[in-house]
Amino acid sequence: MIITKEKPLDEILELLEPFSKVLVVGCDGCVQPPRGLREAETYASLIEMASKARGKQIECSAITVSRQCCEEGLPNWVKPDGFDAMLSMACGIGVQVMNIIFPEIPTFPAQNTVFMGAEEKREGRMYELCRACGDCVLGETGGICPRTRCAKGLMNGPCGGCVGGKCEVTVQIKDWKGEVVEEVQNDCAWYLIFERLRMLGRADLFRKLRDPTDFGIWVPPRRI
Amino acid sequence: MAERKAFSELMKKIEAGEFVYTGELEPHRSIDISDVVSWAKTLKETGRIVAANVTDNPRSDSAISSLVASYLIQKETGLEMIYQLRTADRNRLALISDILGAAALGLKNILALTGDHTKTGTTPSAKPVFDLDGTNLIRLVRSLVDEGKDLWGNEIHGPRPELNVGGAGNPGMEPLEAEVFKLERKAEAGADFFQTQVVFDAEVARRFLRAIEHIGVPTLIGIFPPRTYAQAEFFDKFVPGVSVPREFMEKFAKLKELPKEKRKEKINEFNVDYFVSFIKEIKKEKACAGCHIMAVGYPDVIGPIIEGVEK
Structure with a gap:
């Protein structure tokens, strides 16, 4: 799933400030938490109320589409006539394809x-x-991705910051206002890899000296 | 792999079978390094410290370039430096530049480190680089030294750099088996020596040294005689993978209650006694090539500890 987090309402109102008729477009695709019709309608009313309270009413309508990243479907699903801006509830891909x-x-x-x-x-x-x-190593790392789940993306971990199976980096979980609600110590990915490979009887894979990641194939924007 | 060659005094002494001592220098976020130079002079005066590490953005706190500091301190004092180089802040191009630069400046040792995450230091908004890890940095240095080219086949012009390269180990790592595998990788990558994270417990050091004996890489165990109770407590509570024996903490707690004029002397005596017997213990282990004394800003005990062990 593609995980998204709502922007602060103030930021959205600022973006929409010059416009008076806005179409809020949900997405029924892989965005998580769900951002379909119900959420699009909630946002539409929220923006109408908040903009009115600020003295400049924005009129909103809400629809949803199967996937906002579908270039082929969008012209049939979305009819922007009569609106002067759209607000996408999708991920960054949906927003860009809409544009x-x-x-x-x-x-x-x-x-x-x-x-x-x-x-x-x-x-x-x-x-x-x-x-x-673009170069999946999960087959050799016990199904645990070191490039993602190790904060340093190490190919030859664990590093000295692994204590009791935990990572040295503290992750802050913030609420929608941006305030820290919780601090979490992630599991050390290489600790998990070690335990899993040992369980599978493949400690030899853990011992393997791995080449550096080829970041050359990682240069955006990629195409296939 | 090409046979290891000793370029540095550190490696020459290790190869000659001498039990070696290294020190540690931590330059600050400043262009004035006079305090570190004077500290290096103190280390040199002991006559027994063969080389000293120069930290590179330790704990991810920004500091003056460790390459520049290593060069200046070595030039000023004649003490050999172990230039610490971490991958946290430099991509592979910058690492190659700095490795060649180090050799051109006459440095002979590099300690290849991954480094603490940038999120843990003074500038958590920094882009964390980690283009290579510490193990692949060892490989890169060895490739430049042994083959005159980088890991991607690009040849260097003219003479090859003359550098020995070390890696870091963590005797307190749980499970130790994972650490042993990791050090096997570092040995395969071409590490000439290992220096370890701080150890207080001789039993932890012994268990580690025996577990890595088969790897055959000379290893210097790290110690940190604490100047104050707060320092010992800091290691016990906050330094990853380091635990201080209860007995050590209890004895230290009594010392901190002593009147000020007596306290310093008694703490020094306690540290000297404790670490002399600690080093004597670990010295018996085959894998133990020396001791890395990280008593930053605490010169009083270094000489007496070494004398105590060697007499």
Whole structure:
């Protein structure tokens, strides 16, 4: 899933300040938490109320689409006539494809796109799992990605900062206002890799001296 | 792999079978390094410290370039430097530049480190580089030294750099088996020597040295005689992978209650006694080539500790 986090309302209102009719577009694709019709409608009312309170009413409508990143489907699903801006509830990919397909009016992001990941069953927190490096090593690392789950992206870990199986880096979890609500110590990826490979009887894979990552194939924007 | 060659005094002494002592210097975020130079002079005067590490943005706190500081201190004092180089802040091009630069400036040792994460230091908004890890940095140095080219086949012009390269180990790592595998990788990468994280417990050091004996890389165990109780407590509580024996903390706690005029002397005596017997213990281990004394800003004990061991 592509994990997103809502932008502060003030920031969105600032982006929309010059406009009076805005179409809020949800996305039923892989964005997480869900950002479909219900969320688009909630945002539409929120923006109408907040803009009115600030003395300049913005009129909003809400729709949703299967996937905002689908160049082929968008012209059939979205009809921007009569609106002077759109607000996308999708990830950064959706926002950009909307701007490509509908160049005549601007589409703004309602979300910050944070990472590709999954939801932790126990904590209900989202956590990052893949950085799309283009050279997957999961087959040799016990199904645990060192490029993503090691804060240093080390290929020959663990480093000296691994204590009790935890990473030296503290991750701050912030609420929608940007305030820190929790500090979390991630598991050391190389500790997890060691434990998993040992369990699988493949400690030899842990021992292997690995080449540096080829960042040359990682230079954006990539194409295939 | 090409046979290891000793370019530095450190490696020559290790190869000659001498039990070696190294010190540590920590230049600040300043263009004035006179305090570190004078500290280096103190180390040199002991007559037994063969070389000293110069830290590179330790704990990810920004500081003057360790390359420049290493060069200036070595030039000023004649004490050999172990230039610490971390991958946290430099990509592979910058690392190659600095390795060649170090050799051109007459430095003979590099300690190849990954380094603490940039998020832990003075400038957490920095882009963390980590283009290579410490192990691949060892490989890079060895490739430049042994083959005259980098790991990507680019040849260097003229003479090859004459450098020995070390790696870091952590005797307190749990599980130790993972650390042993890691050091096996570093040995395969071409490490000439290892220096370790601080150890207080001789048993931890002994267990580690025995576990890595088969690797065959000369290893210097790191110690840090604490000048104050707060320092010891800091190591015990906050330094990754370091634990201080309860007995050590309890004895130190009593010393801090002494009247000020007596306290310093008693703490010095305590440190000297404790670390002399610590070093005597680890010296018996085959893998132990020496001791890395990280008593930054605490010159009083270094000479007496070494004398105590060697007499």
